[in-house]
Amino acid sequence: MTIDTTHFRCQIEDGIATLRLDRPDRKNPLTFDSYAELRDWFRALPYRDDVKAVVFGSNGGNFCSGGDVHDIIGPLTKMTMKELLAFTRMTGDLVKAMIHCGVPVIAAADGVCVGAGAIVAMASDLRIATPDTKAAFLFTRVGLAGCDMGACAMLPRIIGQGRAAELLYTGRAMSADEGSAWGFWNKVVDADALEAEAQAMARRIADGPNFGHMMTKTMLNQEWSMSLDQAIEAEAQAQAICMQTEDFTRAYNAFVAKEKPVFQGD
Structure with a gap:
């Protein structure tokens, strides 16, 4: 298009x-x-x-x-x-x-x-x-x-x-x-x-976890101005948020079923 x-x-x-x-x-x-x-x-x-x-x-x-x-x-x-x-x-x-x-x-x-x-x-x-x-x-x-x-x-x-x-x-x-x-x-x-x-x-x-990619890009740029302690804490919070996404659950279910996960970005 x-x-x-x-x-x-x-x-x-x-x-x-x-x-x-x-x-x-x-x-x-x-x-x-x-x-x-x-x-x-x-x-x-x-x-x-x-x-x-x-x-x-x-x-x-x-x-x-x-x-x-x-x-x-x-x-x-x-x-x-x-x-x-x-x-x-x-x-x-x-x-x-x-x-x-x-x-x-x-x-x-x-x-x-x-x-x-x-x-x-x-x-x-x-x-x-x-x-x-x-x-x-x-x-x-x-x-x-x-x-x-x-x-x-x-x-x-x-x-x-x-x-x-x-x-x-x-x-x-x-x-x-x-x-x-x-x-x-x-x-x-x-x-x-x-x-x-x-x-x-x-x-x-x-084809990957788009919400996770957004978080990765955000952290890659924000952490330039953080101390190491701040960066580790920020990544802990970011990862906890990603663990609540449906894509995280899809990846687990696909692993259990020995299938490739199909991510949807939510």
């Missing part, structure tokens, strides 16, 4: 939403409007029950080339401080919306994955690349700081402080092999297998 969106493509099939930026001739840059529409789409996700996993895919051999030079970078040079802060808060709100959407997000990145495109991949829960994928946090190369859209908080947690510092200071591209070895990419597959691999991963997640 194709969903009516203006600035990106969205299809929802059997619990999996597949998103793609839709300007392949420009390597899929983001614009003011696409930022805002993506932010609003992810913000609305916790309130719908037809999406169990999201694949943020590539289009035309590339993932995303970051903010459009003509539609975003040029206008930004003429804005007031108030207008600039409104923009940077909006872009950060896209990352917040992805983090708090309650649904696992898989980035399937081919080719160019730079600037805000690299941030979208970073903000996803799982990331798959191809051998030709080059991820770069380009912000210093256009005279800005590397601390954009949560990069200084999130990237070190994924690949380590020193590696993140190098990428954020220099803006250089991280190869697929580097990203795989450093833990940024969960998997690297051939380009012709990228879509199928991402969909298979999404299918496995969508």
Whole structure:
């Protein structure tokens, strides 16, 4: 089922939403409007029950080339401080919306994955690349700081402080092999297998205990700011809540019957 969106493509099939930026001739840059529409789409996700996993895919051999030079970078040079802060808060709100959407997000990145495109991949829960994928946090190369859209908080947690510092200071591209070895990419597959691999991963997640997945995503993000004692207590409460779900009972009954459980998300 194709969903009516203006600035990106969205299809929802059997619990999996597949998103793609839709300007392949420009390597899929983001614009003011696409930022805002993506932010609003992810913000609305916790309130719908037809999406169990999201694949943020590539289009035309590339993932995303970051903010459009003509539609975003040029206008930004003429804005007031108030207008600039409104923009940077909006872009950060896209990352917040992805983090708090309650649904696992898989980035399937081919080719160019730079600037805000690299941030979208970073903000996803799982990331798959191809051998030709080059991820770069380009912000210093256009005279800005590397601390954009949560990069200084999130990237070190994924690949380590020193590696993140190098990428954020220099803006250089991280190869697929580097990203795989450093833990940024969960998997690297051939380009012709990228879509199928991402969909298979999404299918496995969508078929799982969706309420449990929501709790897992919530804890993965909330526990960044907790002490170890607080985290253990928060997980105890979360797990106790999950033990009251019908999916937990279904899993037990299926185990007793030596069958595979069929989860329903309640």
